[in-house]
Amino acid sequence: MTDSPTGSPTGASADPAALGAAQIEAALSELPDWRYRIGALVTAYAFDTSAAAIAFIAAIGAIAEDQNHHPDLEWRYNTVFLGLSSHDAGSQVTGKDTRFAAAASAAAGRCGGRAEPHRHTTVELCLDTPDPSEITGFWTSALGYRLEDNGDLVDPEGRNPTIWFQVTDTPSENRFHLDRHIPLSSLDVERERIRPAGGEGDGAHHPSFRVYTDPEGNRVCVCTEIGHLPEN
Structure with missing residues (x-):
């Protein structure tokens, strides 16, 4: 917009x-x-x-x-x-x-x-890092993205996935993972659709998000608006 x-x-x-x-x-x-x-x-x-x-x-x-x-x-x-x-x-x-x-x-x-x-779903790229400031400049330059006030990197044309940095002292072996954002009202349908290939996933943070992992350890988080709404 x-x-x-x-x-x-x-x-x-x-x-x-x-x-x-x-x-x-x-x-x-x-x-x-x-x-x-x-x-x-x-x-x-x-x-x-x-x-x-x-x-x-x-x-x-x-x-x-x-x-x-x-x-x-x-x-x-x-x-x-x-x-x-x-x-x-x-x-x-x-x-x-x-x-x-x-x-x-x-x-x-x-x-x-x-x-x-x-x-209408949205896909973001998430990169595990202990210190986003060390790598933000590289990814901004490499992709021609813009740094937002919240620390996310966005495509100035609004066409390609946003990158956000997950701050962690214990990054996973595969540091990149996908976040797929869907409406909460679609979550049960998506769980049924994914189950044959991805099983139940990690539901520790359900219904905010569920983590699914492929046989090689690559992850995708299926996220809802829970936990993403602004504060009152």
Whole structure:
């Protein structure tokens, strides 16, 4: 999500405050199409035809111009993936995002869209290290990424996985692992899908995340929004 450097949408604050966990949960109770994901609201809408998806994209463009707030959007044939976050509030969810989400849901209904938020997942790369400061510069330069205030490395174009550093004095032999973020509402379905190849995994931190390990010791964490919501 990027915001225009000038102006602000009607009724929106020019310097919005990030919403706390209780505020986000209350907003999502009124936004059934949407889920929370690492500082953003996300969803996916499927349409019967590609043309209908394009009509929805045009509607999203009009909302963005009207509200002076612009989502991350990806189009895949008949499906549109959306993400909403406010960079001017530290890449957190604000009232601007909830207003946009409500408008987008209404537009999807007019265009015949079906909300399928479980399809919007996020993959991050995690690197075990005792001291991120020793390696941050290398990875920033090697990938052309930007260092965020929270210590994460992000693709300036918003297209490739974020890298975050897990501080530990006992890094695993395979220091890289994947974090796959899904909605909590999809966790049971994903556990069933993964079980034939990955077993039950390590559920010590369930339902925040479960750790699955392949036969060679490579790990992937399947994460939910539990533990990732901001403080109230």
